Amino acid sequence: MEHIINCKGLKCPQPVIDTKKYFDSIKEGTATVIVDNDVSKDNICKFAKNNNFTTKIEQKEDLFYITIKKDVSSCELCQCNQETFTIVISNNKLGLGDDKLGITLMKSYLYALSESKYLPTNLIFLNGGVKLTVEGSDCIDNLKVLDKKGVNIYSCGTCLDFYGIKEKLSVGEITNMYDIVEKMNSSDKTIKL
Numbered sequence: 001m002e003h004i005i006n007c008k009g010l011k012c013p014q015p016v017i018d019t020k021k022y023f024d025s026i027k028e029g030t031a032t033v034i035v036d037n038d039v040s041k042d043n044i045c046k047f048a049k050n051n052n053f054t055t056k057i058e059q060k061e062d063l064f065y066i067t068i069k070k071d072v073s074s075c076e077l078c079q080c081n082q083e084t085f086t087i088v089i090s091n092n093k094l095g096l097g098d099d100k101l102g103i104t105l106m107k108s109y110l111y112a113l114s115e116s117k118y119l120p121t122n123l124i125f126l127n128g129g130v131k132l133t134v135e136g137s138d139c140i141d142n143l144k145v146l147d148k149k150g151v152n153i154y155s156c157g158t159c160l161d162f163y164g165i166k167e168k169l170s171v172g173e174i175t176n177m178y179d180i181v182e183k184m185n186s187s188d189k190t191i192k193l
Helices: 014-024 038-050 072-077 099-115 127-133 140-148 157-163 177-186
Strands: 003-006 029-035 054-060 063-070 085-089 122-125 152-156 173-175 189-192
Touching (some): 003 014, 014 177, 127 157, 140 152, 152 177, 157 173
Parallel strands (some): 085 122, 085 189
């Protein structure tokens, strides 16, 4: 009998947490996660993808049924054991002092980073930092270069909602606080700007 993880009515990040707890508790197996919104569906699928689990999604009325399979080979393929380097950017300006200078410095930093030999695994944007990942940002071109070079770019969904700019996201993907905490805690090195 297949295990059911019923996350109907739960807010982000609880569905991902419940799903992770279950899959951490088993060596291999299958479970179906039930969620009632797109954000939870997307976050569950990202979790599964990041762990190389196979997924199948079915929508019935207003519910999503996400069947996830974990097997021994998916654990061997998981890149969690590779060295990771994460940069967390929590403002659209770099440093304290003059705001105009801070905006110029952030653009210069992201350009220099895009030209660097040693690239981060993850770039995480929080609070005012999410303003850098949306259309109209002076940094979009540099972030797109980093994205093409394989850097994972994540923007906090709650932050994008707070500023009313979620629909303007131009690079990377939307994430949740649980995923942000996991990426920061599992990184070999984390830098906060």
